[in-house]
Amino acid sequence: MVAPSLLSADFSAMGEAVKKIEESGADWVHMDIMDGVFVPTLTFGPKMVADLRKKTKLPMDVHLMVVNPEKYIKPFIEAGADHITFHLEAEVHSHRLLQNILGLGIKAGISIVPSTPALLLGEILDMLDIILIMTVNPGFGGQKLISRSLEKISYLAAMKREKGFRYRIAVDGGVDKTTVQSLRGAGAEILVTGSAFFGSADPAADVMYLRGNNFV
Ligand code: DX5
Ligand code: ZN
Numbered sequence: 001m002v003a004p005s006l007l008s009a010d011f012s013a014m015g016e017a018v019k020k021i022e023e024s025g026a027d028w029v030h031m032d033i034m035d036g037v038f039v040p041t042l043t044f045g046p047k048m049v050a051d052l053r054k055k056t057k058l059p060m061d062v063h064l065m066v067v068n069p070e071k072y073i074k075p076f077i078e079a080g081a082d083h084i085t086f087h088l089e090a091e092v093h094s095h096r097l098l099q100n101i102l103g104l105g106i107k108a109g110i111s112i113v114p115s116t117p118a119l120l121l122g123e124i125l126d127m128l129d130i131i132l133i134m135t136v137n138p139g140f141g142g143q144k145l146i147s148r149s150l151e152k153i154s155y156l157a158a159m160k161r162e163k164g165f166r167y168r169i170a171v172d173g174g175v176d177k178t179t180v181q182s183l184r185g186a187g188a189e190i191l192v193t194g195s196a197f198f199g200s201a202d203p204a205a206d207v208m209y210l211r212g213n214n215f216v
Contacts, residue, residue, distance in 0.1 A: 011044070020203060028083075061083045087112070111172070153186035177210070
């Protein structure tokens, strides 16, 4: 599946950006929430999500790059988020927060930054709907993929095969036509794409390409 990230959209025209995502045939709208503390910059909050909720039926995939993520779960669910992913590095009590999110009836994800080993997810693998592997250091679009992260994808794909976990493996950062084959080959199932999508002359063709329909 393909999840274009609004981070690379024109922030003065978010409604049109969501329409562009829908028209491209992509699967989810990825929304990067940055607090200027966990990552250096700021983006937007629940009001943007609530306003965009009225513009699309696509699942809204909220990626919290914030400290104290527990403060923001309810506001984003009320705004219409379908999935909420928070960072393992930002929350000591990840197990409890996952229970809370799942108890509120939406899908729950955890993300890890490039320096965090996938092994640290071991105790919570059975609770996760989404594992978002950051393939760049979070904070900005348009960075180069850190290829070492491929090993984490392969490891999590193998664990999923062996144990039958339900999580889907998502990758975020530096996803484009040049990196997608190795990402898919390693086991990535959800491809978040920001600058490549919004910089594309033909987003629909690119979405097909990322999915593996390379004949278009
Ligand atoms: C980075 C964000 C990403 C970002 C990816 O901190 O989490 O979702 O938009 O952008 P690209 O695809 O340009 O690397
Ligand atoms: Zn993201």
